[in-house]
Amino acid sequence: MSGIDTLPPLREVIDSHGIAAKKSLGQNFLLDLNLTAKIARLAGDLSECDVLEIGPGPGGLTRGLLAEGARKVLAIEKDSRCMPALAEIAEAYPGRLQVINGDALDVDPLEHLTPPIRIAANLPYNVGTELLVRWLTPKEWPPFWTSLTLMFQKEVAERIVAAPGSKAYGRLALLAQWRTEARIVLHLPPEAFSPPPKVHSAVVNLTALPEPRFPADPKKLEQVVARAFNQRRKMLRAALKGMAPDIEDRLIASGIKPTDRAETVGLEQFCALARNLAES
Numbered sequence: 001m002s003g004i005d006t007l008p009p010l011r012e013v014i015d016s017h018g019i020a021a022k023k024s025l026g027q028n029f030l031l032d033l034n035l036t037a038k039i040a041r042l043a044g045d046l047s048e049c050d051v052l053e054i055g056p057g058p059g060g061l062t063r064g065l066l067a068e069g070a071r072k073v074l075a076i077e078k079d080s081r082c083m084p085a086l087a088e089i090a091e092a093y094p095g096r097l098q099v100i101n102g103d104a105l106d107v108d109p110l111e112h113l114t115p116p117i118r119i120a121a122n123l124p125y126n127v128g129t130e131l132l133v134r135w136l137t138p139k140e141w142p143p144f145w146t147s148l149t150l151m152f153q154k155e156v157a158e159r160i161v162a163a164p165g166s167k168a169y170g171r172l173a174l175l176a177q178w179r180t181e182a183r184i185v186l187h188l189p190p191e192a193f194s195p196p197p198k199v200h201s202a203v204v205n206l207t208a209l210p211e212p213r214f215p216a217d218p219k220k221l222e223q224v225v226a227r228a229f230n231q232r233r234k235m236l237r238a239a240l241k242g243m244a245p246d247i248e249d250r251l252i253a254s255g256i257k258p259t260d261r262a263e264t265v266g267l268e269q270f271c272a273l274a275r276n277l278a279e280s
């Protein structure tokens, strides 16, 4: 028995509802409810918050979030086979779980949730990165959420928290560290999942800063770092050549040597360059 609620063990839920993991949906389920409760606790104090969960699957993390006291959970799941299992959880926590059978990329959570909102998810890699970049780059800041607690492949988690000069440093590190405090809070081996993936995983916690560390337009910053790291071995005057005819002068004005490579340049300089390029 789980210990966190009176619902059946997850293995039983999966068997009785026929939710065999599908590779096409990136399904690697967490079946240990002690572990999902731990991840829910890593999401912070949920008692005064609504929680957005993406990709609940059979509902292991969902159960953790509800048991940890989330005011309300909105769970968006693409796989309709998971709906009956999630309906059972909704019944066990009356009025606290809303499930949407759809693609997380198409749903506006603000139509359903009231701030403060925390986001928690164990998502497939491609969708996770796309959503993360979307959550980090709204025009206005602070965003609609106060924290993100997200499972990634270990390698992606390391890219989010990487420091300048390291191999993992790039677009994700810059966008994440610009507007949030980002930390790896848990490492998980493949055996923690069913079926086990080929790689190790890690949970990253990102807390929204009240203001970005340095001013910059999000779209411009995203564009600059994407270009700079697309050709990370090139000097910046070459990698960013297409961005402005006088790119060398703009690099110098932003405190960057035109012969520097992207991986040695810090957040403050990239923000200065994004501001300079926005002036035109």
Ligand code: SAM
Residues within 6 Å of the ligand: 025, 026, 027, 028, 029, 030, 031, 054, 055, 056, 057, 058, 059, 060, 061, 076, 077, 078, 079, 102, 103, 104, 105, 121, 122, 123, 124, 127
């Ligand atoms: N949260 C569950 C757990 O920890 O056991 C399931 C994790 S599994 C890695 C990812 C889940 O995301 C799957 O249930 C999958 O169907 C769902 N999913 C994949 N793409 C999605 C999308 N675009 N929108 C919503 N859910 C999605």
